[in-house]
Amino acid sequence: MDRPQLPLNALRAFEAAARHLSLTRAGLELCVSQAAVSHQVNALEQRLGVPLFRRLPRGLALTDEGAALVPVLAESFDRISAVLDRYAGGRMREVLTLGVVGTFATGWLLPRLPDFAAAHPFVDLRMLTNNNRVDLAGEGLDYAIRFGDGAWRGADADRLMTAPLTPMCAPGIAQRLSQPGDLAGELLLRSYRPDEWPLWFETQRTPCPPLHGPMFDSSVTTAAAAAAGSGVALLPARMFEHALDQGRLVRPFAHEIETGAYWLTRLKTRKPSEAMRAFREWLIASCAELPPFGA
Template sequence: MLKLHHSLQSLNHLAAFEASARLCSFTKAAEELGVSQPAISQSIRRLEAAIGIQLFRRNHRIISLTDAGAALKDDVTQGLERIEHSIKLLQQRSQGQHVTLSVSSAFAHYWLVPRLQDFRATHPEIDLRMQQTDMDLDLAQEGISLAVWRGTGRWRGYESILLAHESISALASPAWIARNPRIDTLEQLKKCRLITLEEPHRYRPEWKDFFAAFGQAYTDDGTGLRLNDYALVLQAALAGEGVVFGWNHVAQSLVDAGLLVQIGNWTWHSGAGFYLVWSEHSTLSANALITRSWMISKGS
């Protein structure tokens, strides 16, 4: 049996071979691996000498694989991919004691935090870490276990399960309602000071979409309040600044507590939803699986 540590001196030779074979260039392989072109050439020569087989045809600055080189390329590529996969699994397992959950600030504040006591009581062994963001991040690249995204539940490279259907109502504080005329029609609602979420990095429906769902046109006249964080939007509504575009899965606790009141009986069911999402390219740790099950059980 061929012993790599005797015959090849270093697995760096295999990495040099794989990159050169894939890129068909010693120079490009050197750039990718962060070494000099002569170092790549030397690694290839040593590899060929160690196994006694020519792997590349060299014609001035043009290289091509021999039949033997092409056969070895497939095996080396698969082997290095398996090594990389094994390392990622080991890294995930070593980090398995904590679970990172990516959510918006409003979801964290109004949905997750009120339920944390139950989670801690049920799963005291799990270190749950929240990452607040207004972007849908690359979960595997960022080392994020789970995330909550708005959409249809179909994202390439991700698996998902529904936490809550998207339903939106017009909400305001009791103080705002007390000092403003009664609102019985959508035309009256349009004339109110409307508070709008305006996120810079991802699409969120706005008041024009809400009114369109009920067959009404709406043009923003600039008299409303526009904020780029939904937690701030809800705080503005609680402070009596106007009528809020109320996502019920987040704002329902405020309605139940009497802090916000629904205006009219208009509730828009958009067909979208808020989904618990995880990368299909990463293996969820045991703690992440437990956290996922707990969140699903608490979904509405």
């Protein structure tokens, strides 16, 4: 069945006049004369068989019929504009929704995103940060970058990089630390993973002191607390190179422990789009080019 031909020019003229409540200002926006806008609105009213405006001595007022039509047109024009905006370089832009653990986002990904955007301008990236608790299906994510062992039910995972943990603290605290046992006299900042500090002390053949310091759900906030002098934190040094370079954080001991890695994950049932394939290839290649930390 043939669709009726929409009077698009008339609808656009009416929508502009309704926003401004002025035929003159609508004409200025549309780069046509006031008379042309009036003609289009009159033609639309004749076609619909109802008045859309009440003409007042100083401007316009919408009728009930006109007020009912305005939000429908505004939403429709906004959706058309949004679709047209998704074209770049002669091709359709694709939305890619990415969930990222905050530490990886701030410590590695964000500084490199301009390179990805320059190489793949058709990808419209939407990024959501989290504290490593993520629901791919429930949050409607194409990908999630998270920390762990790579074993997540129903998900495919590509290993990106390891992120060994090492004690880090403010310079003033570091001056008091010459051997692992000295940590017993400091406040040890903790994550929600209770085995990290015991494992680090075990590898140093040093008894782990009682753990009673503040607990954080994000390495980013833990690092901020450590830099402020609140205590000593176990952190992935690779993700805080900038703070180390600036001297806001110090590594009093070189020893590290590995408790997992960063992975790019997606639902097995999620068929990769072209945007997803482009991001995956770029991310894996970028991580593969990383020099050894500290080199």
